[in-house]
Amino acid sequence: MMRKRPEPVQVIKQRRDAALSSLVSGVPFIRFLGVQIDRRGDELTAVLPYDDKLIGNPMLPALHGGATAAFLEITAIMELAWAGLWDDIEGADADVHNDDIPTPRMPKTIDFTVDYLRSGLPRDAYARAKVNRSGRRYASVHVEAWQDNRSRLFAQATGHFLMPSREPKG
Amino acid sequence: MTDSVPKDTTKLARQFIEAIPYARELGMNLEEISDGRAVISMAYNKDLIGDPESGVIHGGAVSALMDTCAGAAVMSHPETPFSTATLDLRIDYMRSATPGHAITAIAECYHVTRTVAFVRATTLDEDTDRPVATATGTFTISRGK
Numbered sequence: 001m002m003r004k005r006p007e008p009v010q011v012i013k014q015r016r017d018a019a020l021s022s023l024v025s026g027v028p029f030i031r032f033l034g035v036q037i038d039r040r041g042d043e044l045t046a047v048l049p050y051d052d053k054l055i056g057n058p059m060l061p062a063l064h065g066g067a068t069a070a071f072l073e074i075t076a077i078m079e080l081a082w083a084g085l086w087d088d089i090e091g092a093d094a095d096v097h098n099d100d101i102p103t104p105r106m107p108k109t110i111d112f113t114v115d116y117l118r119s120g121l122p123r124d125a126y127a128r129a130k131v132n133r134s135g136r137r138y139a140s141v142h143v144e145a146w147q148d149n150r151s152r153l154f155a156q157a158t159g160h161f162l163m164p165s166r167e168p169k170g
Numbered sequence: 171m172t173d174s175v176p177k178d179t180t181k182l183a184r185q186f187i188e189a190i191p192y193a194r195e196l197g198m199n200l201e202e203i204s205d206g207r208a209v210i211s212m213a214y215n216k217d218l219i220g221d222p223e224s225g226v227i228h229g230g231a232v233s234a235l236m237d238t239c240a241g242a243a244v245m246s247h248p249e250t251p252f253s254t255a256t257l258d259l260r261i262d263y264m265r266s267a268t269p270g271h272a273i274t275a276i277a278e279c280y281h282v283t284r285t286v287a288f289v290r291a292t293t294l295d296e297d298t299d300r301p302v303a304t305a306t307g308t309f310t311i312s313r314g315k
Contacts, residue, residue, distance in 0.1 A: 066234025
């Protein structure tokens with residue numbers, strides 16, 4: 001048995017980054033909020049750079065609960081879509097080259113529960129999602145968001161998502 | 171029982187809601203507010219699209235509308251001394267909002283204790299028989315010092 005020669009690192013990076021950017025750049029609302037997504041290997045961290053338009057209570061000032069909820073929901077959906085893409089481009093039976101990255105399939109939110117732990121400061125915010133269960137039809141995802149200090153979360157959320165139907169492989 | 175008199179809180183709440191940067195940015199419009207009930211509409215806007223293929227707006231935009239509307243309902247409640255913050259908000263998405271149409275949220279503060287307000291909200295589009303989403307939330311009641 002001959003093992004396949006590993007691809008050069010630049011080729012892999014380029015393909016992963018292209019897949020991620022095709023996922024993120026296609027959604028107007030992500031651009032509107034200004035959310036960026038960092039990647040290390042397959043781990044994603046969403047970043048919400050601070051902007052005055054995100055304020056919900058001008059007197060404190062604090063981030064709008066709706067902006068925080070959106071940031072968490074975006075992070076959860078991107079994590080799920082990314083996990084699907086990852087299997088397509090890096091999985092055991094994937095045969096993908098840099099020029100044919102599959103179109104991402106977007107999960108749909110069924111329900112989303114946000115827990116506001118402390119008020120969001122006028123600073124950059126970060127979030128990471130964990131897929132706790134991903135079945136053929138449904139997925140359950142948990143998201144945590146923080147500012148400055150990873151161990152002091154300012155919000156967390158759990159949601160259920162309807163997975164897009166997979167076309168049979170042909 | 172006496173008729174409910176429009177409270178100062180209602181006027182203050184209206185001024186406050188209309189000054190929220192994020193609500194303005196998303197194009198929210200306060201339609202009604204009084205005694206623990208609020209109605210806020212949001213016009214369709216291409217910037218809010220979450221699914222580029224269908225043009226359906228992002229769940230995060232619907233969340234913002236319901237969070238704001240629920241918060242407004244709390245602030246306008248006669249028992250609320252003005253300030254509030256969201257503790258918890260659960261949103262159920264029943265169906266996609268129709269692309270191109272405005273959506274409207276109606277929120278009602280159905281129970282208030284000394285420290286917490288409990289709120290329900292519903293979001294509708296032009297098909298008012300089938301909700302787009304519903305939410306239940308708890309909000310803090312800040313009594314100050």
